[in-house]
Amino acid sequence: MNHSGRALLSVAVITAVGLALTPPVQAQQPPGRGGGCDPDAQLARMTDAEKVGQMVMASTGADADDLPTENARRAVQELKIGSILTHEPATPDRAARYANQMQRWARDTRLGLPLLISGDFEFGTTHNVRLGTTPLPNAMGLGAARDRDLAREAAVITAAEARAMGFHWNYAPVADVNTNPANPIIGVRSFGERTALVADLVEAQVRAYRRAGTIATPKHFPGHGDTEFDSHLQLPTVTYDRATLNAVHLPPFRRAVEAGADSIMTAHVVVQAVDPELPATLSPKVLTGLLRQEMGFDGLIVTDAMDMDAIAKNWGTREATVMAINAGADVVMATGDYATHAEAVDALADALRDGSLSEERVDASVRRVLALKCKYRVADQRYVDPKTAEKVSGNRHFQRRALDMGVAATTLVRNNGEILPYDPDSGDRTLVAGAVQTQVLADEIAAVADGPVDAWQSATTDPTDAEIAAAVRRAASADRILVATFSSGKLPPGQAKLVDALRATGKPVAAIAIGLPYDLTSYPDVQAYIATYGTTARTQRIDLTMHKAAARVVFGEQPGGRLPVTIKGLYPYGHGLRY
Template structure:
């Protein structure tokens, strides 16, 4: 999943066109800042390019629209962050926000939203989750997460519970470096996993991974790269059969330690279905070529991919 960035007057650039038409990527994540009309034209152009390929498979066009289409669409509706919504203690309010967000986002060409956050923000010093979380109470986070999943998915937008298996107790930003949490398995099971279990029970379409080492499961690798976490815990123990998408692989927590190509292979082997390559065009090609050559060499196998 490469990133593509639009501005007030731009259409997708030649690099994005090549990724869709020559490399046959099946999804993109949008970044940018434009009004609804320009955003719709941009996303429609992406789909037009996909329709001109041999298989003509439409794209997943995704974005981080956690507090409304306003995050990318300048004339979209602006909602409070999740913590403020959680403070209402009204799941119906959370669902209504997601419904309006879904209607607006679909209208301009998005079909997949990387929201809601199911992280339980138990660390008040958390520098990256904070007000993006519904709060520090597990039951509340579970209720609000389910409400927003319903609001998105009942209105035609894929929802994503993130960041599995929980990014709420970190004191380090994974955009800047690799974080680890040292709590025991009991804490993981009782505090951080229930919102994800509730999301799965509610039929969430996708779950995004956390670039965080969960010592209770795998003390060596971050969840994004860990087969123990993605296949062992999420697939087998928790029974999730939807899409597993990585968080951005250009974040320092991953790229700085493993590099884009090798990390992509590790993530797929761990159980991820989609690798988010939101770095430079060079970074995106490195990711694509690493996966392609790993499949050709047998390091990745079609049988293994089908088992996802």
């Protein structure tokens, strides 16, 4: 990228950050302690009920107008919750109004402590606020782009939009090293399979978030990248030895700690090399022994969601809540309904009352929560302007830079016979076929192509033989074919059959892996292949920027990506073609 492009970005980002914060925090300076904000003085005034409330994060709900519900009010005012995880507000102005109402309710409590409002913004605020925000590449796309500056820019754009909407705390970056291609939950959420790449980009984003006034949360400690199971559904175990843990999975977290990360999220994963019995979230050996004592982290430890099956089905959320705090966690993420939030608060209150949770342990965690609120001046920036949230989020500068990042991430893996690029002025008819998000991709292809574009999609992610036959019939009138494949682990066999059947028509075929880049192993004879890393495994969230970038690369824009992982038996880490 040329220097004028970077200058334009810097002006746009700093302007947006300034608009987002009242009073502004300079983008170039780390957040400082707010004037007169004293965690020890606040702690001394607190009752036991107020203390345990600060240790629970609730996922509060919304009504049809995206406003907080009565149960959300009760969570803040009756349970004395200290932080919330966003629901999924439709637009930036609605997110801002929601945050403001929650902060008003918090202001009206006895102590008037502000809330920490958090979100999962791994690929920008679009991750949770779907409309009017800026979709950014997933972490693996940034890994493919191989550019620390782009990783920093992605973080600062995310921070600017998040702060404008009233969010202080982001559960990113993902610090997991995705060494297992079959990993069903991390995948494109990781920067890649190489420790050095992941560590470099994690450090860059942690520093960028801090300077932009947003709490970064590297996750999932001590590493979720080598798992074969989704911890939302069952409890994964990793069996590598301590040397592998130290050499491969811990360095990104070490770099994050050195970069000043204020928060780290736990993994619901049993790491046998440290504790063969308990998942990291519940393990004193992992959280206190490894993270606190060995690695010297004194920031805030937050658990992953405690209603995930890895925890809930094995220990129950009530018992696990107390176990996590005793292990060394400071904040328990209580997703679910009001009853779940109340259960978490009650569990901690009962444990403090009967002595199974010590006052010293509770005070240490509450002090960290209060210190973070002081450091990031949450009380000084309690409210945001919904109109400013709309103006900052998704602005044209951010959208332009996101698309540049997307093209830099898009990886041309194969181009036998120079199938690509297509001529946008040819007037040829293009068929876009696939099992996921086909119409969305086709719309972006149509925005670039001069000729007609048709879309065909199967009913499920595993096309039947009858569906494949229908796709082949549709291909009869096409001059060229794009096939979008998607996997969250092993590619469903019907998708591979679809690619092969369309290739057998004799028409020029290019495949686009819109999720994991490993799909090519299931249809190794396709002539052209592009990886975009654009769709997450479990939720299949659409990253519109990566579809736009793919369309531009297909029609001649220079792809910038290099594989951040190995496609076993076919292409090595670092491979990437140019036109």
